[in-house]
Amino acid sequence: MSSAADTKNTVAALGEKYKYGFVTEIETEKAPKGLNEDTVRYVSAKKNEPAWMLEWRLAAFKRWLDMKEPSWARVHYPKIDYQNAYYYAAPKQTPKLQSLDEVDPKLLETYKKLGIPLNEQMALAGVAVDAVFDSVSVATTFKEKLNEVGVIFCPISEAIRDYPEMVQKYLGTVVPVTDNFFATLNSAVFSDGTFVYVPKGVRCPMELSTYFRINASETGQFERTLIIADEGSYVSYLEGCTAPKRDENQLHAAVVELVALEGAEIKYSTVQNWYPGDENGVGGIFNFVTKRGDCRGDRSKISWTQVETGSAITWKYPSCILRGDGSVGEFYSIAIANHYQQADTGTKMIHIGKNTRSRIISKGISAGKAHNTYRGLVSVLGKADNARNFTQCDSLLIGKECGAHTVPYIESRNPSAKIEHEATTSKIADDQLFYCLQRGLGQEEAVALIVNGFCKEVLQQLPMEFAVEAQKLVGISLEGSVG
Amino acid sequence: MLEIKNLHVKVGDKEILKGLNLSLAAGQVHAIMGPNGSGKSTLSYVLAGRAGYDITQGTITYNGEDLGALAPEARAAKGVFLAMQYPVEIPGVTTMMFLKSALNAQRRARGEKELDAIGVLKIVRQKAATLNVSEEMLKRALNVGFSGGEKKRLEILQMKLFEPKLAILDETDSGLDIDALKLVAEGVNSLRDPSRAMLVITHYQRLLDYIVPDRIHVLAKGKIVAEGGKELAKELEAKGYDQIIKDAA
Ligand SMILES: Nc1ncnc2c1ncn2[C@@H]1O[C@H](COP(=O)(O)OP(=O)(O)OP(=O)(O)O)[C@@H](O)[C@H]1O
Ligand SMILES: [Mg+2]
Numbered sequence: 001m002s003s004a005a006d007t008k009n010t011v012a013a014l015g016e017k018y019k020y021g022f023v024t025e026i027e028t029e030k031a032p033k034g035l036n037e038d039t040v041r042y043v044s045a046k047k048n049e050p051a052w053m054l055e056w057r058l059a060a061f062k063r064w065l066d067m068k069e070p071s072w073a074r075v076h077y078p079k080i081d082y083q084n085a086y087y088y089a090a091p092k093q094t095p096k097l098q099s100l101d102e103v104d105p106k107l108l109e110t111y112k113k114l115g116i117p118l119n120e121q122m123a124l125a126g127v128a129v130d131a132v133f134d135s136v137s138v139a140t141t142f143k144e145k146l147n148e149v150g151v152i153f154c155p156i157s158e159a160i161r162d163y164p165e166m167v168q169k170y171l172g173t174v175v176p177v178t179d180n181f182f183a184t185l186n187s188a189v190f191s192d193g194t195f196v197y198v199p200k201g202v203r204c205p206m207e208l209s210t211y212f213r214i215n216a217s218e219t220g221q222f223e224r225t226l227i228i229a230d231e232g233s234y235v236s237y238l239e240g241c242t243a244p245k246r247d248e249n250q251l252h253a254a255v256v257e258l259v260a261l262e263g264a265e266i267k268y269s270t271v272q273n274w275y276p277g278d279e280n281g282v283g284g285i286f287n288f289v290t291k292r293g294d295c296r297g298d299r300s301k302i303s304w305t306q307v308e309t310g311s312a313i314t315w316k317y318p319s320c321i322l323r324g325d326g327s328v329g330e331f332y333s334i335a336i337a338n339h340y341q342q343a344d345t346g347t348k349m350i351h352i353g354k355n356t357r358s359r360i361i362s363k364g365i366s367a368g369k370a371h372n373t374y375r376g377l378v379s380v381l382g383k384a385d386n387a388r389n390f391t392q393c394d395s396l397l398i399g400k401e402c403g404a405h406t407v408p409y410i411e412s413r414n415p416s417a418k419i420e421h422e423a424t425t426s427k428i429a430d431d432q433l434f435y436c437l438q439r440g441l442g443q444e445e446a447v448a449l450i451v452n453g454f455c456k457e458v459l460q461q462l463p464m465e466f467a468v469e470a471q472k473l474v475g476i477s478l479e480g481s482v483g
Numbered sequence: 484m485l486e487i488k489n490l491h492v493k494v495g496d497k498e499i500l501k502g503l504n505l506s507l508a509a510g511q512v513h514a515i516m517g518p519n520g521s522g523k524s525t526l527s528y529v530l531a532g533r534a535g536y537d538i539t540q541g542t543i544t545y546n547g548e549d550l551g552a553l554a555p556e557a558r559a560a561k562g563v564f565l566a567m568q569y570p571v572e573i574p575g576v577t578t579m580m581f582l583k584s585a586l587n588a589q590r591r592a593r594g595e596k597e598l599d600a601i602g603v604l605k606i607v608r609q610k611a612a613t614l615n616v617s618e619e620m621l622k623r624a625l626n627v628g629f630s631g632g633e634k635k636r637l638e639i640l641q642m643k644l645f646e647p648k649l650a651i652l653d654e655t656d657s658g659l660d661i662d663a664l665k666l667v668a669e670g671v672n673s674l675r676d677p678s679r680a681m682l683v684i685t686h687y688q689r690l691l692d693y694i695v696p697d698r699i700h701v702l703a704k705g706k707i708v709a710e711g712g713k714e715l716a717k718e719l720e721a722k723g724y725d726q727i728i729k730d731a732a
Binding site: 429430431432434435436437438439440441442443445449450452453454455456457 | 528531532533534535554555556558559560564565567569570571572573574575576581584585586588589592624641645
């Protein structure tokens with residue numbers, strides 16, 4: 001488990017800074033550039049969607065036209081021209097595939113480079129992957145095993161066709177269509193994503209995992225994920241993201257909705273490694289994501305864990321609505337910003353039910369000229385007797401030109417609430433670095449080790465397979481930050 | 484093995500070492516004694532290559548090589564080890580994990596094969612037992628919440644693990660109870676070897692009862708002002724630094 005040594009090896013093997021900066025040459029089918037009602041119709045038609053879905057999208061699009069891009073986050077970027085992007089890109093390849101053998105070998109090659117275990121090894125690792133390549137889900141594995149216990153795990157486009165009542169019942173109930181500019185945009189043009197339903201009392205027999213990747217140039221990626229954990233069920237979902245290197249900025253505006261019914265638990269882990277742009281701040285993904293979980297039933301629990309190392313801009317606040325009595329929300333976050341990256345991320349914990357508890361552990365690391373903001377809201381509503389929150393926000397600065405900002409909002413309308421907030425800002429001390437060097441570790445290895453130590457509480461929350469990858473990413477993304 | 488000539492060192496604008504000469508042969512153990520603030524730790528940092536300690540004049544030659552030109556981690560790989568006066572805490576990094584990373588980094592730099600977790604664990608356990616370093620300590624974050632004595636014992640454990648060629652011990656005896664002092668001394672003595680040299684910085688003659696030095700240097704105001712055999716320690720204890728420095732002048 002020597003993260004530092006592994007990191008070093010990985011880095012040496014890569015020979016370049018961004019491992020995933022390759023572009024797959026596959027014929028891509030795109031919608032015409034630009035965004036209007038026809039674009040929305042095109043996307044919907046491509047997916048063979050029922051009329052209700054198209055209506056839903058069109059309504060969202062109408063609302064979006066009147067909405068303004070939010071400007072309250074501490075991120076700065078050139079104006080996005082929404083008419084100068086493609087809203088749909090699918091690898092050309094139909095009809096539906098029965099097995100992996102039918103998948104374009106180049107696509108599989110891409111997955112291989114990404115290190116996605118889309119093969120037999122995966123079975124051993126117990127991971128089912130619903131791979132989203134640009135907008136279309138290409139291969140879904142392990143369906144059968146999941147079928148046995150009644151877990152539905154499929155592309156959302158498929159769920160819209162096959163489980164319309166379920167989708168209609170839950171879609172947009174956690175993140176309303178009009179929630180915010182980016183969520184509304186997503187509602188209008190989302191191309192694909194993942195749908196999960198775990199039936200009553202079922203403990204999902206494996207970690208579910210989706211890898212997202214933006215491949216086509218000038219494409220916005222708008223996935224939509226909906227996870228429903230029925231009463232007394234449990235599911236752990238892993239999401240990994242990466243995108244190739246390009247000079248232009250690409251927009252990514254996803255929406256994730258989680259619903260936990262009575263006694264259910266959802267654990268949602270993300271390792272986000274979109275292309276961050278180069279050392280001079282050129283290129284990189286603009287990541288504007290709305291993720292929210294609704295603890296709808298009593299004693300339900302939703303836990304977010306995120307490792308955000310990529311993207312030029314990260315705007316992301318995975319949140320929990322603690323509606324059920326005794327429900328629990330957790331947010332564990334590592335956000336790393338190096339060079340010119342900007343991250344504005346945090347969470348919202350909305351305590352509505354009695355005896356609700358929330359826990360926020362945020363570790364922000366800034367290096368180079370990067371800015372990293374934790375923005376969090378803990379809100380206790382009037383009926384939430386005995387609500388509890390514990391928040392810990394730690395920032396680590398590497399170098400003199402970066403910045404860390406902590407913006408905690410606390411609102412309490414119930415006098416019985418107990419809210420604790422701790423925050424620290426520190427630097428990698430010279431003596432820590434020297435101590436490591438004296439014992440033989442190189443600069444970058446030492447930094448990776450110290451930072452991994454700083455993040456430990458969050459890394460511990462990740463499933464094993466992800467924890468190792470995340471530790472490596474921490475090292476890779478901080479390369480060139482010292483010295 | 485180690486040859487220091489006319490060494491001048493500045494920290495910031497302040498000159499701290501002012502023409503220090505010292506020569507240490509393989510197989511020897513030398514002690515450095517001197518009043519607070521005389522520059523002992525500074526010397527140890529310069530030998531280990533700490534940033535901010537600038538050599539403005541003079542040379543340090545280590546096995547024929549200009550030590551000043553090497554990065555600290557390269558020095559470590561070439562066998563320079565400094566047991567620090569104030570070992571540093573690294574939160575979240577378990578001691579065991581740190582030992583493994585460091586050992587393998589040194590091995591890699593020397594072109595040796597890295598050891599897997601089990602291999603390292605075996606060696607560490609065996610050395611830890613002789614120093615009374617518990618399994619539980621190895622699982623805790625490096626030096627975090629360790630008592631003064633525990634930190635020092637861990638430094639010696641690392642010395643035994645890395646098997647350096649030149650070991651510098653900066654007041655490793657300070658803050659140790661008598662049993663720990665004996666353990667540490669045994670650790671040092673067990674590493675005495677014709678191919679290895681050690682520089683033991685201490686304030687107390689007591690340590691030198693257990694680690695008998697071949698030579699003692701007295702450092703004052705950035706220079707070696709007196710030298711002698713092991714009896715010099717007793718003399719220092721009896722007369723104090725002021726008198727010894729005056730006698731030498
Ligand atoms: N970073 C620094 N900036 C300014 N002065 C420094 C710095 N580091 C050390 N000094 C000064 O250099 C002198 C020598 O310090 P050093 O730590 O080497 O002494 P020492 O002999 O090890 O003392 P002690 O016996 O107390 O450990 C002291 O006067 C100290 O204040
Ligand atoms: Mg000292």
